[in-house]
Amino acid sequence: MVDSSPGANRDHRIEQLTTAECWALLERTRMGRLALLDASGAPELFPVNYTSHEGFLYIRTANDSKLRHIRVNPGVAFEVDGNEDDIHWSVVVRGAAAQVTTDDEIRRSGVSQLTTASVTIKPFYIRLAPSVLTGRRFRERGVPGREEPTAPATGPVDRGAGVPRSTRPNPIPHLPPFEE
Numbered sequence: 001m002v003d004s005s006p007g008a009n010r011d012h013r014i015e016q017l018t019t020a021e022c023w024a025l026l027e028r029t030r031m032g033r034l035a036l037l038d039a040s041g042a043p044e045l046f047p048v049n050y051t052s053h054e055g056f057l058y059i060r061t062a063n064d065s066k067l068r069h070i071r072v073n074p075g076v077a078f079e080v081d082g083n084e085d086d087i088h089w090s091v092v093v094r095g096a097a098a099q100v101t102t103d104d105e106i107r108r109s110g111v112s113q114l115t116t117a118s119v120t121i122k123p124f125y126i127r128l129a130p131s132v133l134t135g136r137r138f139r140e141r142g143v144p145g146r147e148e149p150t151a152p153a154t155g156p157v158d159r160g161a162g163v164p165r166s167t168r169p170n171p172i173p174h175l176p177p178f179e180e
Helices: 019-028 065-072 103-109
Strands: 014-016 031-037 043-053 056-061 075-084 087-100 124-139
Touching: 019 043, 019 075, 019 087, 019 124, 031 065, 043 065, 043 103, 056 065, 065 087, 065 124, 087 103, 103 124
Parallel strands: none
Antiparallel strands: 014 124, 031 043, 031 075, 043 056, 056 124, 075 087, 087 124
């Protein structure tokens, strides 16, 4: 399915996924990235294990910054991606997140049975209610028989050789998780 809306990607090498295709990929993947805003409005990104049930995504968590952030700003984004042979795909979900507190929903969703990659105990649950679901797939660069676009060089250039010169970025500060 090709999106013909204004501003849609017109590159025919990129295929827009249908809603059903996006859900199929979400249902067979178990790790994604949850993006949210902290209290100051700065973005945060967390790798999380998740499960899906009846049109919602569910995440196990500790009593940590994810819960604090969604109490202040429930608007979140969630992304999963992967590849099969030379095809890459990505699904992005935007919606509202909330802590799940009813035993019935926890039981029905199966989130309490979700195993996580982290060693941290995660006795709390988050439900993400999607409002926007988009996805795309594209072929890997360098596939024989395909002409690839060339991108202009960017960044500092060594004028003697005309080749882009590598620069080291400024270090990004790392802050430990919030403790409660």
